[in-house]
Amino acid sequence: MNKPVSPGADGLTCEITRRFVRVKQIRADGLVCFEFAIGWPELFVDLMLPQSAFDDFCVRQQVQLLSD
Template sequence: MTNTQKKSVSALQFDTSRKYVRVCGFRGKQFVEFDFAVGEPELFAELILERWAFEAFCTDNKVTLLLGDELVAPGEQDWAWRLSNATTERFKSEQSTK
């Protein structure tokens, strides 16, 4: 099977009915920070909702809850960087120049 054929097969297998949530943290007692993905858990959006809205969101979307970094394979930690880390961490390229 060629690479083009493999890509076509994987595109056909993309299931938009599969939805995933990974809780990343909390802001005070009111807000939940989480990742939301459709079809593939590796491609996600970072979201924040109030707890009651988060619970309703998960119920309405029939999500699969993911635990921690279960999708980060060894050697791929550089790709596990999150936008929310921007206020507390520097980019790797900046660290290596010091």
């Protein structure tokens, strides 16, 4: 049977207040394609938003912009 593991017991910690965005492409139709991550910049989801919605998203999420 597996033993319960407390958060951070494996040496990995995740600060869920840290939010990351990496812009991958701005399409001709105005959509911004970007990666969004919480805690770890290596673990992300791909998203697309219109530019104005992307700008609002970044402000609301208080993201840290990452470079390629």
